[in-house]
Amino acid sequence: MFDLINKSLILNSNFLVFENFTNTILNSLYKNLIRESRYLYIIDGLKNTLIITLFAMLIGLAFGLIFALIRTTYENIKSLKFLNAFCKLYITVIRGTPVVLQLMILFFCIFTQRGSNGLFVAILGFGINSTAYIAEIFRSGLMSIDKGQMEAGRSLGLNYIQTMWYIIIPQAFKVVLPPLCSEFIALIKETSVAGYVAVHDLTKSGEIIKSRTYDAWTPMLIVAFIYLSLTTVLSHFVQKLERRLKANER
């Protein structure tokens, strides 16, 4: 695309430069998106990226909370020793190895039957991965609540689980909400490696279009623009949320 622009800049007189420039852009957009309905690749890819992110996040939230509760329970009252050891090992291993590698192990070593659904493997893989990170977010949130809160609850006669449920978790939730949203935003971008396990995600769709049109610039920039829009809109909401949480505090 830029080659064409260069050529047009050199070949044409000033009067024609602008017209040619717009024409070239429109042309490459047409070629990369409209011809043979190529925009459908992008839409499909975006859909898969969002599906993977959303479901992986849900898995991460559910198991992350459980893992964090196990870890804090061990730190608070020294029970659940073996579960705690397992969680610790899990978090160490998952956070200490690249997510692409984890996906590839899942896809090429574990789900080896033909017709294994790449999308399912990707959701599972990113779910397993974000569980480890979200567990640590939840744990730091739970541990950040003043010890007196637990003592106040227990001294009233509430048991450990009741105190956690009614007193500690609601307070911790407020603390972890902003980092959880950041984790979600990070996850959107991380899923761009899903192409490694034959998933047609947003990044992969750019690659597919490139291989059809032999034009790399246009599809890559389009894909980048879509990621950027998603993350900017989301971080805008996170900032708003943080401001509202702060306003409630004092």
Place this chain on the structure above:
Amino acid sequence: MSDNSLVQVKNLIKKFNDISVLNDISININKGDCLCIVGPSGGGKSTFLRCLNKLEDITSGQILIDGIDITNKATDINQVRKKIGMVFQHFNLFPHLTIRDNLILAPKVLLNENKNVLNDKAEKLLKRVGLFDKIDTYPNMLSGGQKQRVAIIRSLMMDPKIMLFDEPTSALDPEMVGEVLDVMKELANNGMTMVVVTHEMAFAKEVSNRVVFLDAGKIIYEASPNVFFSSNDNDRLKNFLSKVL
């Protein structure tokens, strides 16, 4: 032991990693007693109080609350704690709940009582301590003294048989101490059994019927307030009193 006895502590020893904090404490607390525990910091006063509702596990000895041995592993401590109110130095109100919900939460979960009944109870208690207008605000809207008054009636919501106070006025601005002590005084006058760890000697003198001097993990001296504050026969106590009075 008499029928009147509510708390019996026998040979209580508490160690934190080999460091002895409470050293062979035995004491009987009767119904209606207002027992003040005074002494230098680090002497084990707070630890002793926290042992009474098992916020601290004891190393050896026996504690009976209303006849129930809380040092026995088979005892459900949560059942016993329902009967023991506790007020902390730093109030420990629940910041995410309104004052109303702070009061209602524990009885709603633990006692089979109708929500309207609990609501009425909460309103009545708030009126008693003059904070009814704060019922739907959050704890961060209250001053320290107001918070502590709410913390006291939060414990009262469970209809405890005994109230433990862990330096309830130590974190307060001086002008707010009085309002909290007034609530405690009213409680004591109504016959509530109370154990109060405090530095407020005036309160101990005026309200309590027994004063205990705890130092280096031991009960050094125990007497009625008149005798306690005029006693001359114990050097350590005399030394302590000369510093705080």
